[in-house]
Amino acid sequence: MSDVLAVAEQRDGVLRKVSSEVVTGARRLADALAVRVDALVVAASPVQGADQLGGFGADKVITLTNPAFGRYAPEGYARVIADRARAGGYRAVLFAASAGGRDLAPRVAARLGVALAQDITDLAFEGGAVTVIHPVYAGKALLKLKLTATPAVVSLRPNVFTPVQRPKAGTAETVPVEAAAGRVVVTGTKAAAGALDVAEASIVISGGRGLKEPANFKVLEALAAAFGGRAAVGASRAVVDAGWRPHADQVGQTGKTVSPTLYIAVGISGAIQHLAGMRTSKVIVAINKDKDAPIFKVADYGVVGDLFEVVPRLTEEIKKLHG
Amino acid sequence: MKIAVCVKRVPDSETRVKIASDGKSLDETGVKFILNPYDEFAVEEALRRKEQAGSGEVVVVSLGPAAAQETIRTALAMGADRGVLLEADRVPVDGLEVAKALAAELKNGGYDLILFGKMAIDDYNHQVGPMVAELLDLPCVTAVAHLDIAGQRGTAEREIEGGVETVEFPLPAVLTTDKGLNEPRYPALKGIMAAKKKPLELKRAALGAGGLEVLGLTPPPQRKDGKVVGEGPAAVPELLRLLREEAKVL
Ligand SMILES: Cc1cc2nc3c(=O)[nH]c(=O)nc-3n(C[C@H](O)[C@H](O)[C@H](O)COP(=O)(O)OP(=O)(O)OC[C@H]3O[C@@H](n4cnc5c(N)ncnc54)[C@H](O)[C@@H]3O)c2cc1C
Numbered sequence: 139m140s141d142v143l144a145v146a147e148q149r150d151g152v153l154r155k156v157s158s159e160v161v162t163g164a165r166r167l168a169d170a171l172a173v174r175v176d177a178l179v180v181a182a183s184p185v186q187g188a189d190q191l192g193g194f195g196a197d198k199v200i201t202l203t204n205p206a207f208g209r210y211a212p213e214g215y216a217r218v219i220a221d222r223a224r225a226g227g228y229r230a231v232l233f234a235a236s237a238g239g240r241d242l243a244p245r246v247a248a249r250l251g252v253a254l255a256q257d258i259t260d261l262a263f264e265g266g267a268v269t270v271i272h273p274v275y276a277g278k279a280l281l282k283l284k285l286t287a288t289p290a291v292v293s294l295r296p297n298v299f300t301p302v303q304r305p306k307a308g309t310a311e312t313v314p315v316e317a318a319a320g321r322v323v324v325t326g327t328k329a330a331a332g333a334l335d336v337a338e339a340s341i342v343i344s345g346g347r348g349l350k351e352p353a354n355f356k357v358l359e360a361l362a363a364a365f366g367g368r369a370a371v372g373a374s375r376a377v378v379d380a381g382w383r384p385h386a387d388q389v390g391q392t393g394k395t396v397s398p399t400l401y402i403a404v405g406i407s408g409a410i411q412h413l414a415g416m417r418t419s420k421v422i423v424a425i426n427k428d429k430d431a432p433i434f435k436v437a438d439y440g441v442v443g444d445l446f447e448v449v450p451r452l453t454e455e456i457k458k459l460h461g
Numbered sequence: 462m463k464i465a466v467c468v469k470r471v472p473d474s475e476t477r478v479k480i481a482s483d484g485k486s487l488d489e490t491g492v493k494f495i496l497n498p499y500d501e502f503a504v505e506e507a508l509r510r511k512e513q514a515g516s517g518e519v520v521v522v523s524l525g526p527a528a529a530q531e532t533i534r535t536a537l538a539m540g541a542d543r544g545v546l547l548e549a550d551r552v553p554v555d556g557l558e559v560a561k562a563l564a565a566e567l568k569n570g571g572y573d574l575i576l577f578g579k580m581a582i583d584d585y586n587h588q589v590g591p592m593v594a595e596l597l598d599l600p601c602v603t604a605v606a607h608l609d610i611a612g613q614r615g616t617a618e619r620e621i622e623g624g625v626e627t628v629e630f631p632l633p634a635v636l637t638t639d640k641g642l643n644e645p646r647y648p649a650l651k652g653i654m655a656a657k658k659k660p661l662e663l664k665r666a667a668l669g670a671g672g673l674e675v676l677g678l679t680p681p682p683q684r685k686d687g688k689v690v691g692e693g694p695a696a697v698p699e700l701l702r703l704l705r706e707e708a709k710v711l
Contacts (some may be wrong), residue, residue, distance in 0.1 A: 417684070438688075
């Protein structure tokens with residue numbers, strides 16, 4: 139056996155969207171290797187939606203259950219995943235480069251004694267090895283790496299690997315596992331008000347200092363609402379530092395890296411540290427009153443103008459489109 | 462409180478990236494190097510914890526080229542007590558190799574806390590801290606944005622998608638720090654002067670070959686030349702048409 143293991147992610151017993159992306163990436167690698175994909179879910183009990191992973195290319199969905207795994211348990215999760223990876227003799231182990239995955243993948247790689255390529259945007263099997271692309275230097279360069287150890291452990295940047303549905307459904311099995319009490323215990327999670335995270339939304343509308351004051355963000359929230367639940371509102375560091383928006387919404391080098399289908403930068407100049415967080419977006423739109431703003435250099439489509447006139451008009455038109 | 466802070470020398474984020482003639486690395490001519498911004502949160506936190514405890518030691522450890530002594534001096538100027546440089550011509554691309562060398566250095570240090578930045582702004586690796594924790598079998602919390610410590614127990618908060626996770630852990634522990642944890646102090650002139658006299662030990666880093674091979678470093682694909690659709694709200698219908706028909710994202 140040298141199959142590919144895709145580690146899925148759940149929260150509160152519900153499978154998270156990145157899981158289908160990880161399985162899609164795993165399927166791509168497995169097709170190149172002509173091997174199978176096992177999707178792995180770690181949870182307290184069978185998870186809602188886990189069976190759907192078959193539809194993204196998992197030949198088998200394995201759920202490892204333990205009552206202690208209702209919340210993320212870093213040490214317990216790392217141990218059971220590493221044990222499974224070893225027992226299954228996998229060629230590659232894939233995680234999501236989400237907040238959880240970025241925490242978990244290094245623990246698992248260290249336990250397996252192998253290298254980890256974190257936050258990758260592409261992967262392939264070439265010349266007998268797994269190769270990956272990993273953006274470095276604030277996205278100003280792409281590092282191509284070959285993973286020489288087995289298993290190749292990688293984490294996939296969210297929103298980059300577009301989930302591909304397939305007709306085939308996989309099999310499923312649930313395996314209760316033992317887990318010693320961990321030293322590190324997650325005692326609670328507080329959900330933020332916005333609910334949809336900028337790192338996960340397929341549309342991100344970010345506002346910068348051009349919004350002038352915190353209350354004006356309602357202009358962007360109205361636009362986000364017009365997209366009907368698919369859009370999240372992000373922010374530049376300037377407005378986060380000013381206390382207008384929470385740090386959780388910050389896009390950029392010292393905030394989140396996002397790769398939505400559509401990124402709309404409103405009243406943002408386009409500093410290099412901001413670009414670091416959004417330049418892998420599929421389509422970038424910039425709305426700025428300064429025609430020389432650097433954001434126009436990376437934007438696919440730009441509108442030069444006062445955001446307070448342009449955005450409400452855009453909201454109106456989007457509403458028509460959806461209405 | 463005995464605290465180790467692991468820091469990295471990284472190119473300033475304003476750096477224009479020029480790829481070296483080997484096609485695999487950064488051309489460092491003219492590049493300004495700084496203390497990794499996320500590590501500043503770790504240094505600051507260590508200093509505050511020591512100040513609160515009223516006694517202790519903050520040891521700064523870096524793995525890097527000889528020039529990383531300057532990076533360590535920056536942390537010493539902020540107030541750390543002494544430094545250790547594990548000298549290596551290049552920082553390995555494989556974070557596990559870095560972690561092994563650091564773990565060997567930290568192993569018998571008797572530290573209550575070992576702090577890291579949550580990631581380095583050059584390689585975006587997010588991994589050396591938790592790997593060191595695994596190698597030393599210490600509890601670890603990553604991307605800590607809020608921290609309380611009472612006696613031998615800590616409570617941390619970390620950002621997750623759409624929320625905040627509260628995590629409890631015993632000391633000694635490894636933590637990696639995120640923005641929001643504190644406001645790092647600027648080294649004062651007095652600190653800069655004092656830093657010059659603080660002990661800085663040089664050792665050769667013991668590094669293995671690692672499991673990652675660099676095949677190439679390339680500029681990101683040029684985004685297709687963008688176009689200015691128009692000016693003011695009148696441009697909106699055309700923008701929507703392009704998003705629908707050309708970009709096909711609506
Ligand atoms: C170490 C480091 C890390 C950093 N990390 C980040 C990060 O993670 N994320 C980040 O965003 N930044 C980051 N920065 C800061 C970054 O350098 C910029 O300062 C910041 O992005 C600027 O934010 P802004 O675009 O909102 O503001 P500004 O640069 O002030 O731009 C405001 C823009 O709004 C436009 N505008 C004003 N009024 C209107 C109007 N009525 N209609 C339309 N347009 C208007 C202006 O033309 C201007 O282009 C970092 C900096 C450093 C040094």
